[in-house]
Amino acid sequence: MVEIELSTEEKILKAAEEVFMRDGYAGSRMQDIADVAGINKALLHYYFRSKDKLFEKVFDAKIQSFFPQMGEKFSQDIPFVDKIYIFIEGYMDLLLKNPYLPLFVLNTVNNKDKSAFIKKLPIELSRHVAQSYYAEFKKGKVRELNPAQFIMSLMGMCIFPFLAKPILLDMFKADNGTFEKLMEERIQELKLYVKLILTP
Amino acid sequence: MVEIELSTEEKILKAAEEVFMRDGYAGSRMQDIADVAGINKALLHYYFRSKDKLFEKVFDAKIQSFFPQMGEKFSQDIPFVDKIYIFIEGYMDLLLKNPYLPLFVLNTVNNKDKSAFIKKLPIELSRHVAQSYYAEFKKGKVRELNPAQFIMSLMGMCIFPFLAKPILLDMFKADNGTFEKLMEERIQELKLYVKLILTP
DNA sequence: TATAGGTTTAACCAAATGGTTAAATACGGC
DNA sequence: GCCGTATTTAACCATTTGGTTAAACCTATA
Incomplete structure (x- = not known):
């Protein structure tokens, strides 16, 4: 199993998917997502602007993959x-x-x-x-x-x-x-x- | 249709059911429940102590009725x-x-x-x-x-x-x-x- | 190596949120 | 009508939360 370093953006999407799936939209915390991704919370907003926008990206990606x-x-x-x-x-x-x-x-x-x-x-x-x-x-x-x-x-x-x-x-x-x-x-x-x- | 005045406790349970069902636990706000019930938010805590306890009462009541x-x-x-x-x-x-x-x-x-x-x-x-x-x-x-x-x-x-x-x-x-x-x-x-x- | 641009971070902010409190009000029994 | 108790309220509090900012840190390139 080769460890491939994901880009920050990919790390965020992966973490966001995990957290949103587990806790739902309202139950999810941006800080949680940042922690799971192992990055600073401000990066979430740097790459995706807001919780809503990030959620929509996760949703779209999941639908497209399914x-x-x-x-x-x-x-x-x-x-x-x-x-x-x-x-x-x-x-x-x-x-x-x-x-x-x-x-x-x-x-x-x-x-x-x-x-x-x-x-x-x-x-x-x-x-x-x-x-x-x-x-x-x-x-x-x-x-x-x-x-x-x-x-x-x-x-x-x-x-x-x-x-x-x-x-x-x-x-x-x-x-x-x-x-x-x-x-x-x-x-x-x-x-x-x-x-x-x-x-x- | 006779309008029967519900007790405060009943008003809370009815409102809480409506809001919890619609918005989920994490998405629900105590203030929302109070507004729907038409009462002061402090009464929610007076009768049910906490959001968790209120939720459990609503859940139990629903299960029992079903x-x-x-x-x-x-x-x-x-x-x-x-x-x-x-x-x-x-x-x-x-x-x-x-x-x-x-x-x-x-x-x-x-x-x-x-x-x-x-x-x-x-x-x-x-x-x-x-x-x-x-x-x-x-x-x-x-x-x-x-x-x-x-x-x-x-x-x-x-x-x-x-x-x-x-x-x-x-x-x-x-x-x-x-x-x-x-x-x-x-x-x-x-x-x-x-x-x-x-x-x- | 200087520098310009993108990336990352700690510190910060305002609003929202669950919960508390002390005072005000309603009410039943005497 | 008076008093003790239960109910109701507005104001308040501490914490959490989504979001911002300014400075630090790469990193490529001229």
């Missing part, structure tokens, strides 16, 4: 069920690498001062899914259902365990390793559920 | 699928009356200073579900699956739209009324999914 990877997978010409399988696998893998992202995004979107951030989310993804569904439904390959409801269910099933992680760790007296194993198993279980729901 | 209603329904002697139907109906109805509760609870449980609050949650409910499932599985009445995974899925499907409500309102250009109708429809859709998943 969602684009999902979109492209959906344009392939394969059966709808297989697209959903690929979605589940890809999404769960991304979540395993970013377990705190769901709460972070949902909090931002529910924050009265940050509702404009909703526009940064890739809502067109769900339209792709719906289109994809109808094309296949016309051919009688999938059961009749409301695709909007289906997408909500799919996302809820994927995301929920990550939101409730502290509860689950307590319930199962589990550690991070056990949790990850549970999520790996979950991929197969969700694929089964989806098959049962979609098969006409 | 979960006990779910538990009792599960002890009846009816088929497992029907128990789940009742759960979905009851849970979704409660969520419609408390749309911000899920984010509130999940944030509390993920808050580094409030992890002890996990113990206040009724984790035994999920054990009831699991027991109930196995009793029925032995009789060959339900498909083989992991009940823990199933419960996570069920809760995720119910809760997710409420967490993502601002996103959905934006996506569908909808208002609160439309959202409620969508959730009423959702009850039927989820019952269908559950039937498809559980039927052997």
Whole structure:
């Protein structure tokens, strides 16, 4: 493992991500971020002007690193069920690498001062899914259902365990390793559920 | 509509609930709560000593008003699928009356200073579900699956739209009324999914 | 090596925030 | 009506917090 010295700007973004994810916007302190980054607090303002601006940069970076990877997978010409399988696998893998992202995004979107951030989310993804569904439904390959409801269910099933992680760790007296194993198993279980729901 | 004058203590709890739910613990201000309650800020400390104590009282009250209603329904002697139907109906109805509760609870449980609050949650409910499932599985009445995974899925499907409500309102250009109708429809859709998943 | 420009720091500041206090007010029992 | 107790208030306090500033410190380059 080679230690590469990050630039000050990168150190700040990395630290800010860690602190904002853990403590939320209101709960985060600029001094905390500076401490985690190992730099002087004034540098935060030198590079990013304000807490708000820094938060937005962190949010944008996280969104960019997360969602684009999902979109492209959906344009392939394969059966709808297989697209959903690929979605589940890809999404769960991304979540395993970013377990705190769901709460972070949902909090931002529910924050009265940050509702404009909703526009940064890739809502067109769900339209792709719906289109994809109808094309296949016309051919009688999938059961009749409301695709909007289906997408909500799919996302809820994927995301929920990550939101409730502290509860689950307590319930199962589990550690991070056990949790990850549970999520790996979950991929197969969700694929089964989806098959049962979609098969006409 | 008769206007009943609440006691100061009740006014505080009502206001605190509103503000904590909307702004989260760290984002809430004691002065805000006092303003919403229409009283002097010192009264918050007179009745509840500190922000932490007030928050805990609000949390306890919310939990008490929410979960006990779910538990009792599960002890009846009816088929497992029907128990789940009742759960979905009851849970979704409660969520419609408390749309911000899920984010509130999940944030509390993920808050580094409030992890002890996990113990206040009724984790035994999920054990009831699991027991109930196995009793029925032995009789060959339900498909083989992991009940823990199933419960996570069920809760995720119910809760997710409420967490993502601002996103959905934006996506569908909808208002609160439309959202409620969508959730009423959702009850039927989820019952269908559950039937498809559980039927052997 | 002098110097100009970007970078880093300690010290500082004003506003906000949770919490306290002492005085004022309301109120029930005599 | 008087008095003791509980309630309410305005003013206050110490600390925390986001943000600023002026000086120190590189570092490249002419």
